[in-house]
Amino acid sequence: MSDAKRRIIILAALLVLATAGLVTSIMLGSVPVPPAEIWQYLSTNETTVNGEIIRNIRLPRALVALLVGINLALSGAILQAVMKNPLADPHIIGISSGAGLTGIFVMLLYPEAGRLVPLFAFVGAMAAAILIYVLAWKNGISPVRIILAGVAVSAFLGAGISAMLIFYSDRVHGALMWMIGGLSARSWPHVNLLLPYTVAGTLLAFLGARHINVLQLGDDLAKSLGLRVELTRLCLTALAALLAASAVSVVGLLGFVGLIVPHTARLMLGSDYRFLLPGAALLGAATVTFCDTFARTAFSGAELPVGIIMAALGAPFFLFLLRRDL
């Protein structure tokens, strides 16, 4: 079987998996709904209880999970190539520390403005990303300087986050859930917030796949092949920042997806970004939808934040893949 054929089959399998994740997420819950009935509830507007649950609770939440999975996985995949570092993930460009600081600031000091948390988190994430980029700039940009500037800025902002958590320790619960990352009570407004970023981001990322491939050859070769390395790196970092910031602003500091999913996709599909990007997006969507369904339903009565489930299930799985391949 040719290499391209094998990778297309894997992509098809991942598409099936992501679809299954979406459907499962809509089906399962305190009131199970068989797949056959889902379509019926979606296509009509009858105001039955089940119809309401499907249309206004489970479907939007499943879609948020799907979009967040896509955004974080693409962001991580892009950053790993741009930074030439396998440990690069959305955190290193300051997304989590920036979003964390402003998001938690609003949550703790102005709890009545809770609706604005996504907006502030987004602004914080982008501001931190820009700050890191500016600090790392010195006759151009080098991945090592970005990573070091990212670590320093994150540590600095992290101090602010910790200080706030200490000073307002009575109100920490909501902030804590947000820091772990969760999807509870996410609905249509969140879908609408995420969708433009996912659509535009995915499109741009796929268009840039060839450029990312060339970037992987190192700066000198990439330049001599006609790639404008600095510009490409700047655009791709901005793209990754937008994708991750939109996701984090909605679900909180969901780690893991941005780091582990791209690596898992790479182990399955190789380093050609024309295959790796769609693979990572689909796997990200599948991972978050399945894990969220599990987090909602596995422990009757209590709902765990999806971040915990994802790390607890995903890390061993990733280690298994890694050991098998080495």
Next chain:
Amino acid sequence: MQLSAQNIGVVIGDKTILEQTTVSFAEGKCTAIIGRNGAGKSTLLKVLAHLLDGYTGEVRLDGQNTAQLPRKKLAQYIAVLPQHTAAPPDTTVAGLVDFGRFPYRSIFSKDTPKDKAATEAALTATGLTNLRHRQVGSLSGGERQRAFIAMALAQEPQILLLDEPTTYLDIAHQLEVMRIVRRIADEKHITVVMVLHDITHALLYADEIVVIKDGGVFAKGDPRTVLTPALIETVYGVQADTFTNAEGLSLILPRAIA
């Protein structure tokens, strides 16, 4: 195409690497650049390849300043094999060579028959047609270097710049690479400029030699007349003997630090 460097100056930090360096390279010939470590050989090559910002002077291609050419256009004329190359280990040889077509593609364009022909010709010229499906990570040092040369050839350049192409290779692979480079100049009439450490390689395979010393061109010409024990002693500070090989060619062997 005529490649030349005019009054090139490079200062890195407070150290002058190149100063008022002017040199032109014979069209369709193979030129070797030699000199001591740190003399500025690789820097000169990087300037020629437009890989270095912040130099003074001009690099000209048929009289035109290359700094004014768009990068992609430049990549259609000049191909480079840097000293350090990287590629994801699971890239296939054919996939790597295909990157050489990047300068001819836009974001939306599809592969053309011309792309295919160019990559095939590059694989043939480097003897890699049978290894096309192999992953770069599984290649030997020599095969790997040939694959990167093939990528450069797929650019269909007029000029090929090589930075120490035989470093890290055993003598068999060195010979293989030097012969391919020689053939590229002879058969494809591509102007080759390469930085070399090995004086013997320069003697055996180059049409012209440029000796760099103290940030400038110290000597230039036919390697058989330029390379003498006296020059070696001045440039490298090494005393050398000459020997005549079986083909009657006079070779140089270092004997002692002067």
